[in-house]
Structures are given as structure tokens and as C-alpha cells.
Amino acid sequence: MAFLTSFIIEPTGDPIIDVLVDGYVWDLSESSTITWALADGLNADDVWEDRAAATQTFAAALASFEQFIDVEFEYLGDFSNPDIAGQAGADIVYTLDNADLGDGTLAYAYYPGPEPFTQFEQYATEGGDVFLNFSSEIIATSSFGLGSDGFYTVIHELGHALGLKHPFDGSPGRPTLDELDQTLVQDLDWFTIMSYSDQYEDDLERLDPATPMVLDVLGLQYLYGVNTTTFAGDTNHVLTTEDFYYAIWDASGSDRVDVSAQSQGWTVFMPDFAASPLVDTLAGFALPSSQFNDTLVASAPTEMVWLMGDLENATGTRFDDWINGNRYANDLRGGGGNDELEGFAGNDTIDGNEGLDLAYFEGEQSSFTVTIATGEITVQDRRADGAGTDTLRNVEVIEFYTDATRETLDLQEFGGPAGLTAAEHESFIELYVAYFNRAPDAIGLNFWGTAFSGGTSLEEMAALFIDQPETRETYSEGLSNEGFATAVYDNVLGRVPDQAGFDFWLNALNSGGVGRDTFILGVLEGAKAAPGPDATPEFIAQQLADREFLASKTDIGALYAVHRGMSDPDDARAVMELFTGSESSLTAAVSAVESLYSEALDPATGAFLMPLVGVLDNPFDAIA
Incomplete structure (x- = not known):
């Protein structure tokens, strides 16, 4: 028997x-x-x-x-x-x-x-x-x-x-199976080998399953338990071109799905779908992108791989790929094409490699902090049940999405200031102080820093700043040269101009020797220039006071936009208005920034944050 x-x-x-x-x-x-x-x-x-x-x-x-x-x-x-x-x-x-x-x-x-x-x-x-x-x-x-x-x-x-x-x-x-949700599964052979339905029934030697499919695996694992030894170590699953369907089960280890050898772009969804509460196995899939029609049930693949179990990492092709992570800490790598990548939950590493690559994040942009550093960018989802903190490399565009909204951050325009010097960053902040009479906003500051790193000079930036709506609001078009010079001295140095300096600059403005944009740069540079050999003690003392005033405004601006990464122009103006030159006003401005930052951190009601790290020291760290 x-x-x-x-x-x-x-x-x-x-x-x-x-x-x-x-x-x-x-x-x-x-x-x-x-x-x-x-x-x-x-x-x-x-x-x-x-x-x-x-x-x-x-x-x-x-x-x-x-x-x-x-x-x-x-x-x-x-x-x-x-x-x-x-x-x-x-x-x-x-x-x-x-x-x-x-x-x-x-x-x-x-x-x-x-x-x-x-x-x-x-x-x-x-x-x-x-x-x-x-x-x-x-x-x-x-x-x-x-x-x-x-x-x-x-x-x-x-x-x-x-x-x-x-x-x-x-x-x-x-x-x-026809009684179940047909948007998720259908009576087709690549959902279960127990089906009689074959989308390519005339081809008798290809395009059929070579292993149990996803529903079969779940049913059999419920009946007989899982094989805990299959690919129990660290495994690199190289997917080669096959004219059939099959499933990969990986029991444990740190594993990678590698489609780099394929001759076209692929769509990869790492296992993250728990189809049955009776079996712990997670399911995902991979197939050529040209054969994926938005949903599986609307597709008719000629090759298809079910990804099941403990799989974390993925490597794309040299073509355009769509790679999706799961609840684990994923290492997702694009190839040479224009790839679209999303880590989902877990603290993921996303590397687009070559091409124009896009990283997706589900949620309102205001729930995220994008931190820019040399060589990499981190994206933190501040929601407790969100996507964790992901590290981005060689990614050009970030898109935040919900069912109703899509907000794009082009890192080619906003992500390039990390390689600049501290002095260069301070010069951009000074432009905001001088032209707009406020702290910079992080998004704008990163835009101009990226432009500078791409070859735009400080003089060209000044010429563009002078024509901004905020500049025209700060220095109205009807303002005389005398009024303009006085207002610049007040914003930049916190004082009325000395007569000799005022006369010099007014002459230059009236004669047309300098434009208003050049004048503002000149005042900024003069405050930081070394005093001449014949400078009087009074002149040196005044210059030191000017430097300290401008440096304090720059530090407030850096705290707001660089270290805390906030971008609301009204708040940026309000905190700068608190500083009048005294120590107490400096403390008040710093406290206001920290209070705004605390509110901005709220994942539901806060704000999008884009701090920059590793470039400027924060002189207020000791105070905080």
C-alpha cells in the first residue's frame, strides 16, 4: 500500500x-x-x-x-x-x-x-x-x-x-475564480496552472507556465507549509528572456532581482501584496514593460515572472524601466534608460544611474523633507505610516502624488548647490537680504545655487533679482536714487548711510555709472572688503559693525532656508523684520524660526522642507 x-x-x-x-x-x-x-x-x-x-x-x-x-x-x-x-x-x-x-x-x-x-x-x-x-x-x-x-x-x-x-x-x-474581483485576478493560466484558459492556445511549445503560478503557490503553501530552504541565503536572481511564465520563491536573505541582461525595458513590482491572510507570502511580478497594460488583468504577456517571498532589491536594464519596491529596505538601481522608481515603505536607496530618472513618493509634498547633501539627496516622509527615509543618487526628478494631486521637484533646477562653498551660499543669502529684505526661501535659494553651479554669475543673478516683483515691492519704481540708496543701507547694514559713502554712490547712480543692481552688489561687497591703508579708526569700527549686522542677517537667513529648509516668503520676511541689530532681537528672530520649524514638521498640517547639509555651519546650534 x-x-x-x-x-x-x-x-x-x-x-x-x-x-x-x-x-x-x-x-x-x-x-x-x-x-x-x-x-x-x-x-x-x-x-x-x-x-x-x-x-x-x-x-x-x-x-x-x-x-x-x-x-x-x-x-x-x-x-x-x-x-x-x-x-x-x-x-x-x-x-x-x-x-x-x-x-x-x-x-x-x-x-x-x-x-x-x-x-x-x-x-x-x-x-x-x-x-x-x-x-x-x-x-x-x-x-x-x-x-x-x-x-x-x-x-x-x-x-x-x-x-x-x-x-x-x-x-x-x-x-x-470568475466570482472573485476580476480587477485583480482572472481565470488565466498565468494566474494559476489549474486554469484551462490560455491567451496563446495556438502556440503549443511556448507561452505556458513552467512552474505553479501565484494562486497555486498560495494554495499549496496553505496546505503544506513553505519551503524555508529555497534561496535562503543572499541571492541574485538574474531574469533572462524566456517564452514562458514562472514563479520565484525566495525564503530569506538579502536578495536582488536583476533584469540588466534584458533587451528591452522591464516593469518590476517587488513582492508586497498579501493576497491571503492565511499565508504570509507576499507577491509581486516582473515582465517586459511593453507587455504591461497598466494592470495585470489587462495585459497579455508572453513572458512573466511572479516574485514571491523575501525579495528586497532590484536592478534595471539599460532601457527605460519602472521599478517598484516594497515594505522592506530596498536598494533599487536603474540602468542606462530614463527610469521611474519608487521605494514605497522602508528606508530605501534609489539610484537612477544614467538617463533622466524619476523617483515617486506617494503623499502630499507638504509631508516630506528633502535634504540635499554632496553626492546624494534624502527624502523623508514625516508621516508615521509613510514611506520612511529614502536616499537618492543620480535621480533628476522627484514627484509627489496623491489621487488628486501631482507635484514635481526638478532636481536639475533645485538640487545642485551642495558642491558650492560656504562663502558662495552666503552671497546668495545676502542677495535676498538686500533685494527682498527677507530671509531666502529654501526652494528659491536652491534654484539660484543650482544656477550658479551651472555657470550663472553673481552679477547675472543680481541683474535678474532687480527685476523681481519682490524687489519692485521693496524698492518701488518711483523711488528716487536718494531714497533707493537709503533703503538699501537700511536693509543691508541697518543704518543710515555715512555722508561720504552716500555721496559716492548717489553720484554713480545719478550719472548712470552703475545700475541699481550693481549698486546693491557694491554695498554688499563694500561691507566685507578689507579697509584701505588710510582708513580711520572710526571707519574701521563702522565697517566691523556693518559686517556683524549683515552676518547676523545672513545667519538668520541661513537658519531659515538652509538649516531648516523652509520656503514660505511671508514667514521669511516676518522673521527678518524681528532683527534690528540688538542681541535680543537676534534671539527673537531665531526663536521665531524655530517655532515656525516646529509647526512645519507636522506631517499633516506642516510644510515641505528642503534643508541643505554639509555646506554651512549653524551658529545657533549651541542656542538650540
């Missing part, structure tokens, strides 16, 4: 499990080994043309199941008929039969047995046995290569032998 018996389980109430599990399951409480054998048919004249090749085919089919479940298939031998094989202890027997069933049957199989069956159709050990119908042309002529209808038939029948039903057969408590 066969070594194993079986038992029946009731419907679970979970449609993903019940749509394929019919209740019959091998009893592996004493052993996880299921024996199998090869046999001729019940008719003694039935023989295999190549018995060694047949054994290899069935061994490959069993191995394709064994990688997913806590079962070991053990080959028992080759027998003259399935009854004798069962009597010798074979639980599953692959049998060649040339019966002409008259209904086009390729093959059939029995559920696990012998118990609880009490009536047998042919012999007492038939439970779990598989019959292939040699009268069928497909069985008689198939190569049984991976992806062929022949091999698909072999693994389909093995699914029955392990307790899986057709997805189109329902019973009390067990739905059909």
Missing part, C-alpha cells in the same frame, strides 16, 4: 485559498516525504518511448513544486502498472495510458488518497495518481520542454494530485 493517507479540510472562508483548494490533502504529520513512481498504463502494452526522458520530465515537474512547499518528493522507481507501483509504496504515480476517452482529454489525475475514499474507480491506491493520455496528439507529440502544453499538462495534473481544483469549478463554500 502507499505510505501516505489523506484527509479533508473544510472551506477556510478565504476566497483566494478556497478558489483552488478542494479540501483533499496529503497527511504529512508523520513525514514531509511524498514518494512517486513511473508506470506503464493498466494495459500492459502501454510503454514510454523514452523512459529516461519521461523520468526527467516528471522529476522537473515535481521539483517545480518542491521549491515552494515543505514537501520532499522521493523517486521510488519504474513499474509495469500504477497498481503495482502503489502496492510498492508510491503515493503519486505518473502513468502513460492510451485510452481513447472520446472527449479530447489530455490527462486526468486523482486527488490525494486513498482515505477518505471508500469507492475506487480502478484500484485501491489510485489517490494522487496521474494519467497522461497517449491518444492525445499534444501528449504524443509534445517536447515537454518548459512552457510547452505538454509540460503544462504535467504540472496541472500534479496540482490535482496535491489537492488543487479547477478555478472554474465551484462547490459549497468554494467559489470559482
Whole structure:
């Protein structure tokens, strides 16, 4: 008699499990080994043309199941008929039969047995046995290569032998696949090998499954548990071009899905979908992007890989890829194309490599902090249930999205100031102080810093600043040269101009020797210039006071925009107005910045923040 018996389980109430599990399951409480054998048919004249090749085919089919479940298939031998094989202890027997069933049957199989069956159709050990119908042309002529209808038939029948039903057969408590949400799954062979529906049924040697598919894996893992040894170490799964569908199960380790060898762009979703609460296995998928039509059920792939289990990292092709992470800490790498990448939950590393690459983040932009540093950018989702903190390299564009909004941050315009010097950054802040009479906003400051790093000179920036609406508001068009010079001295140096300096600059303005943009730069540069050899003590003292005043305004501006990364112009103006030159006013301005920053950090009601680190020291750290 066969070594194993079986038992029946009731419907679970979970449609993903019940749509394929019919209740019959091998009893592996004493052993996880299921024996199998090869046999001729019940008719003694039935023989295999190549018995060694047949054994290899069935061994490959069993191995394709064994990688997913806590079962070991053990080959028992080759027998003259399935009854004798069962009597010798074979639980599953692959049998060649040339019966002409008259209904086009390729093959059939029995559920696990012998118990609880009490009536047998042919012999007492038939439970779990598989019959292939040699009268069928497909069985008689198939190569049984991976992806062929022949091999698909072999693994389909093995699914029955392990307790899986057709997805189109329902019973009390067990739905059909058509009764489930058709936007997620459909009765197609690349969702389950137990389906009869094939989008490419005329191609008999390609475009069929070569392993159990996602629904099969979930059902079988529910019945028999997971194989914890499959790819238990750190594994690099290189996906090569195949004309069939298959599934990868990875039990543990730090693993990578690598599509870099592909000859076109791919779409990769790392495993993050928990289809059933009864099985912990997460599912994702990978396929050529040209074959992905927004959703899986709307697609008709010719190659498709289900990604299941503990998979964290991905590497793209040299073409345009769409790569999506999961709840783990992902390392996602684009290739040479224009890639789109998203880490989702976890603290991820996203490297676009070459091309024009886009990183997605789900949520309102105001919930995020983008920190710019030399060589990398970090994006922190401040929501407790958000996407964590991701590190970006070689990414040109960030997009924040919700169902209703999309907000884009072009890092080519705003992400390039980290390589500039502290003095260069201070000069940009001084422009905001002088032209707008406020602290800079982080977004604007990063824009001008990026422009400067791209070749725009300070003089060119000054010419652009003078024509800004804020400058015209600060220095009205009707303001005389005298009024303009006085206002600049007040904003930049906090004082009325000395007569000699005032006369010099007014002369230059009136004569047209300098423009207003050049004048403002001149005042800024004069405050920081070394005093001449004939400078009086009074002049030196005044210059030192001017420097200290301008430096304090610059520090306030840096605290607001550089260290805290805030960008509201009204707040930037309000904090700068608090500073009048005294120590107490400086303290008040710093306190106001920190109060605004505390409010901005709120993930629901706060603001988008874009600090810059590693360039300017924060002189107020000791105060904070």
C-alpha cells in the first residue's frame, strides 16, 4: 500500500485559498516525504518511448513544486502498472495510458488518497495518481520542454494530485475564480496552472507556465507549509528572456532581482501584496514593460515572472524601466534608460544611474523633507505610516502624488548647490537680504545655487533679482536714487548711510555709472572688503559693525532656508523684520524660526522642507 493517507479540510472562508483548494490533502504529520513512481498504463502494452526522458520530465515537474512547499518528493522507481507501483509504496504515480476517452482529454489525475475514499474507480491506491493520455496528439507529440502544453499538462495534473481544483469549478463554500474581483485576478493560466484558459492556445511549445503560478503557490503553501530552504541565503536572481511564465520563491536573505541582461525595458513590482491572510507570502511580478497594460488583468504577456517571498532589491536594464519596491529596505538601481522608481515603505536607496530618472513618493509634498547633501539627496516622509527615509543618487526628478494631486521637484533646477562653498551660499543669502529684505526661501535659494553651479554669475543673478516683483515691492519704481540708496543701507547694514559713502554712490547712480543692481552688489561687497591703508579708526569700527549686522542677517537667513529648509516668503520676511541689530532681537528672530520649524514638521498640517547639509555651519546650534 502507499505510505501516505489523506484527509479533508473544510472551506477556510478565504476566497483566494478556497478558489483552488478542494479540501483533499496529503497527511504529512508523520513525514514531509511524498514518494512517486513511473508506470506503464493498466494495459500492459502501454510503454514510454523514452523512459529516461519521461523520468526527467516528471522529476522537473515535481521539483517545480518542491521549491515552494515543505514537501520532499522521493523517486521510488519504474513499474509495469500504477497498481503495482502503489502496492510498492508510491503515493503519486505518473502513468502513460492510451485510452481513447472520446472527449479530447489530455490527462486526468486523482486527488490525494486513498482515505477518505471508500469507492475506487480502478484500484485501491489510485489517490494522487496521474494519467497522461497517449491518444492525445499534444501528449504524443509534445517536447515537454518548459512552457510547452505538454509540460503544462504535467504540472496541472500534479496540482490535482496535491489537492488543487479547477478555478472554474465551484462547490459549497468554494467559489470559482470568475466570482472573485476580476480587477485583480482572472481565470488565466498565468494566474494559476489549474486554469484551462490560455491567451496563446495556438502556440503549443511556448507561452505556458513552467512552474505553479501565484494562486497555486498560495494554495499549496496553505496546505503544506513553505519551503524555508529555497534561496535562503543572499541571492541574485538574474531574469533572462524566456517564452514562458514562472514563479520565484525566495525564503530569506538579502536578495536582488536583476533584469540588466534584458533587451528591452522591464516593469518590476517587488513582492508586497498579501493576497491571503492565511499565508504570509507576499507577491509581486516582473515582465517586459511593453507587455504591461497598466494592470495585470489587462495585459497579455508572453513572458512573466511572479516574485514571491523575501525579495528586497532590484536592478534595471539599460532601457527605460519602472521599478517598484516594497515594505522592506530596498536598494533599487536603474540602468542606462530614463527610469521611474519608487521605494514605497522602508528606508530605501534609489539610484537612477544614467538617463533622466524619476523617483515617486506617494503623499502630499507638504509631508516630506528633502535634504540635499554632496553626492546624494534624502527624502523623508514625516508621516508615521509613510514611506520612511529614502536616499537618492543620480535621480533628476522627484514627484509627489496623491489621487488628486501631482507635484514635481526638478532636481536639475533645485538640487545642485551642495558642491558650492560656504562663502558662495552666503552671497546668495545676502542677495535676498538686500533685494527682498527677507530671509531666502529654501526652494528659491536652491534654484539660484543650482544656477550658479551651472555657470550663472553673481552679477547675472543680481541683474535678474532687480527685476523681481519682490524687489519692485521693496524698492518701488518711483523711488528716487536718494531714497533707493537709503533703503538699501537700511536693509543691508541697518543704518543710515555715512555722508561720504552716500555721496559716492548717489553720484554713480545719478550719472548712470552703475545700475541699481550693481549698486546693491557694491554695498554688499563694500561691507566685507578689507579697509584701505588710510582708513580711520572710526571707519574701521563702522565697517566691523556693518559686517556683524549683515552676518547676523545672513545667519538668520541661513537658519531659515538652509538649516531648516523652509520656503514660505511671508514667514521669511516676518522673521527678518524681528532683527534690528540688538542681541535680543537676534534671539527673537531665531526663536521665531524655530517655532515656525516646529509647526512645519507636522506631517499633516506642516510644510515641505528642503534643508541643505554639509555646506554651512549653524551658529545657533549651541542656542538650540
